[in-house]
Amino acid sequence: MSDAANGTGMPAVLSKDQFTYDILFVADARFDGGSSTAMAVEIKAAARAGLRLALMLVKGPLLRAPFPVHPELSAAMRGGLIDRVDPESEINAQLTLIHHPTIMENRPTSKINVSSKRAVLVLHHPVYDNAGKKQYDLNRVLRNIHDAFNLEIEIAPVSSVVRKSLPNDILRRKVIIAEDWVNLIEIDEWPRRSDRPISTPAIIGRHSRPDKLKWPDTLKVAKLVYPEDKLRFRVRILGAGDYLREHYGEIPPEWELLTFNFKGVSNFLQSLDFYVYFHSSTWSEAYGRTILEALTTGLVVILPPNFEEVFGDAAVYCDPENVVPLIDQYVDDPEGYREQSERARSYARTVCSADNYATRLERLGLELRSTKSETKPATISVPPPLPTKNVLFVSSNGIGIGHITQQLAISKFLPEDIRPTFATMSYAVNIVAEAGYLVHFIPHHKHMDANPDDWNRVIAEELFDLISHLRPSVFAYDATAVFGGVSSALKHFPNLFSIWVRRPMWREFHRPFLQAANIFDAIIEPGELAAEFDNGPTSEVRDFVYRVPPVLQIEPSERIARERARDILDLPNDLTVVALQLGSGVNFDLSSVRSAVLEALLKRNDTFVLDIVSPLANDEQNELDNHDRYRRVSLFPSFKFSRAFDAAVCVAGYNTFHEQILGMIPTLFIPNEAEEMDVQLTRIKWAELTGKALLLRRDFDLHRTHEIIGQLLDKRRQETMVQSCKSIRWRNGAKDIAQYIEDHSRILRTDWDITKLVY
Incomplete structure (x- = not known):
């Protein structure tokens, strides 16, 4: 099958008079794990090959917390390596790569207009875990992709683990790409560990995103692979957090716990002697991006035996009780350590180097820019501009001008094609107009001596009319109190992405407002310099909000x-x-x-x-x-x-x-x-x-x-x-919030099941 068929069984035809991308990436770029990192490497490699790239952001159902776009993918967009596209725009692409199946478990909540010759679904996760539990319905995913993109989809498993999890009916009916779509890595960005002798005590480490499934089931097993003997071993853990204490009840005091830092992984790995990674017996690791990073660094990597079919002799394998004897073996055999280190590095260079990406794309039939014939019809070299999107900022009255000031600070950092409009209850409304924005004044019931229930009905109607007229892509609410009229209006617009910007330092008096959290798609908490002293109600739910630095209008x-x-x-x-x-x-x-x-x-x-x-x-x-x-x-x-x-x-x-x-x-x-x-x-x-x-x-x-x-x-x-x-x-946290609004104003939503919408 050289060209994927569209719904009619005929090859997709791309319009010659429209800008055509070589690759359209479709992904939930908020994933903070290996799939986003792997895709960022693909983007850099494709850009080096001179390809025209686009990214369609998806808000899938898997991530419930308000994660921002992964920093490497954000940098690729803002650095010009890849264009952001709007789901409402018409998009032409030679190849569409859909990263991660779970993003299409639900149908998109709005129609998309993509014309593509070929589409590949990259499976970053097995269909079934080690316990035999189905992780997602692949048939449903494929049906949703077909209906949305009008294309038959080819499947690219990232490893033999994922390939073996494919149901028989899928293997019989679908095109499965022969080679594994293994993670790639920029070798030069991961310097090899120095040839220094193994430390005394030996330094054992691991890193992963915060998830208890990435850890052994019991503390007893965890202590076998990450031993407490501080005279012989030092254990360093990158990606620790409260989840670990909740999982085990206690944490060995000898473990050095470090919070995850995207920019600090290479330095962390450089500090280790051994990388040891064991996870839950129910978890099925599709590939193991963190393992690849450790192999590229040239560490001796110790894994459970089920990883051998993925990494071969690049790592060494044993059961938990044999981790310490295996480490002792390499401590006593420096030459053996060097040989294993070279095998690890060699695997990364030959199998996983980002330089291999061009060859992978050519095998898919994509012509690289440098090999394209100059006799082919010329294409428009500049992509069309993004359509303008509206953002509706709504704020309460307060006793000062803090809410409006914060929203003005955010607006200052929005791009020109994101247009802010304000609706406020503050009598300082004039400062918004003087800043050059359209603003709608909504008097608070206290200033009108109005019945709160009647007032909330009116507010709901006013906001309904504003939203219907402006058709904003993002609704940004800044207040402590969430009024009934606000929630009533939002219920009529389930696909409107809604944000509650909620500052900390609440009194107990404000606790009831926490119940309003489920009204919004995301909660953003501007930073507080005195956060360490904040023991109010919001401090209990910080894991469920996107926290940014303190916000200032004027820096x-x-x-x-x-x-x-x-x-x-x-x-x-x-x-x-x-x-x-x-x-x-x-x-x-x-x-x-x-x-x-x-x-x-x-x-x-x-x-x-x-x-x-x-x-x-x-x-x-x-x-x-x-x-x-x-x-x-x-x-x-x-x-x-x-x-x-x-x-x-x-x-x-x-x-x-x-x-x-x-x-x-x-x-x-x-x-x-x-x-x-x-x-x-x-x-x-x-x-x-x-x-x-x-x-x-x-x-x-x-x-x-x-x-x-x-x-x-x-x-x-x-x-x-x-x-x-x-x-x-x-x-300035205002930049982070503005960036979050920009990203989510052009996002394809699959995070809720539109088939269950009740009109």
């Missing part, structure tokens, strides 16, 4: 230079300028704090106070308005001008707190301790105890205001705070 490096900022704000250069930023004060009266702080600051003849009022505050006359060392201004975003300030006195809302700390501004924080607020006191306590800021509480410290202001303006104390803040390593 510290984007601020206006000190001299220029002082000129713009007309601030004196010969005085110490202190910014006062105490928020709207709507739900927590800080008037006594304001008076005490102003008195302490203005009592000093060398101090000037810039009182930055909230966009939500009433513009009332102030008895200090005529004071020559005091000025009241409305300034948004105030952080942009913050290099002009020598110090600050601020409330500790999420945005302001992280701006002050990351901006390295000596700050006295005052917590808003209203019940409906986040736990501001906790984050300030962290800052105080780590020397990054000072704390003043309204009901506890007011009598010490002059003393604490003195500490704030002490030059030595300021320098200590600045240096402590400077030690923080940070990147």
Whole structure:
């Protein structure tokens, strides 16, 4: 079968007047394991061969947590190696490669328009595990692919293990590619372990994604293969986590537990003497990407006997009770160790080198760019632009402007073909319009004295109309409270990808809102510098959210230079300028704090106070308005001008707190301790105890205001705070969220069964 047939039995015909890709990859790029890493290698190898590549992102049913796109695949898209395609667009391809069968267990929830000469399903997982349990329905997968792509599919198992799991009816009816679609690896990216002698104690290691099936069934067996004898062995584990303690109940204290790091695997392997990998008796490893990485590094790799049919003499094999004697054998035989190391490296070079990919593609009938005849019809060299997609940002009112500010920060990093529209309950709606975005105002029921049930019905109708009109691909909600009207509206649009951006530091008062998690497809938690001190309700469910670094609208490096900022704000250069930023004060009266702080600051003849009022505050006359060392201004975003300030006195809302700390501004924080607020006191306590800021509480410290202001303006104390803040390593989480939105605005969904949709 040289060309896969389409549904009519005739070869697929590609339009000559449209851009045609050589290979279209179809995959759930969120997989954090070997299938994504293997595909990234294929993409790099195909790009080197001059092929035109495209990637259709799929959200399959296997991953329930909100994983982002695998970093290597994300880098390939953003680095220009492969084009992102939109599932709604018409796509031509010579060859379509569908990676991993589970992504097509359900039918796509929207129609796709792919014309392809040939399609191959790469089976990264066996149909049955070691216990004989069916892992997926391959016939259903093939039927769904056929109906979606209008093509008969060829099957490419990644190993003999997967090939042997194929049901007889599949073997009789389908085209099975003769060679195994083994994982490939960039040899040069995995330097060989140095020829140093085996360490004393010998260093045993392993790495895998966090999954208890990747481990022996019992702790007793685990201790056999990863021994506790610290005089003879040192055990290093990359990819440890709470799951391991839950699996075994206890962890030997001698084990060195390391969290997984995509960029640190090679260095980790370089540090080992032996790579030992044993898994659950029920798990059937399709190939073993992590094993290939260890072999390429030239380690002596010890595996259970069932792996021998995959890796042959590249590894050594034994039962758990013989692992230690086998290690002892190689410790006593350095020459034997070197010979086994060379066999491992040779296997990687000859069987799994990425340089083999071009030959694999040629055997599939794909002509490489360098071999194509120049007499063939010319094709359009530039792919068509992606269609514009809409994102609807919805936020609650709050008592400040934090939710809107966070959404504006995210919007700043969206590409031009992702168009944001806002719907907010905040009376600071004007700042969105001034930023140049379309915005719809939804007044909160408290401001209207409306019945909450009636209000929620109206909200549901308004959001329904907005979604119906805009047809957004992503719905991004930023709030702590999830209103009934929001969930009611979303139920009418099951294919709309919905995100809840939910900040941490909740009070127990907010716990009921956790029940709203199942309304959304993904929950994203912006980082909190004081996360170690957060013991609120959200801390219990962090394994089910996508956590990103702290989010800022203005990055510290984007601020206006000190001299220029002082000129713009007309601030004196010969005085110490202190910014006062105490928020709207709507739900927590800080008037006594304001008076005490102003008195302490203005009592000093060398101090000037810039009182930055909230966009939500009433513009009332102030008895200090005529004071020559005091000025009241409305300034948004105030952080942009913050290099002009020598110090600050601020409330500790999420945005302001992280701006002050990351901006390295000596700050006295005052917590808003209203019940409906986040736990501001906790984050300030962290800052105080780590020397990054000072704390003043309204009901506890007011009598010490002059003393604490003195500490704030002490030059030595300021320098200590600045240096402590400077030690923080940070990147803007707004970029991560924007990237997540971009990826999921162009994603083919198969994560829910559309055949069960009830209209």
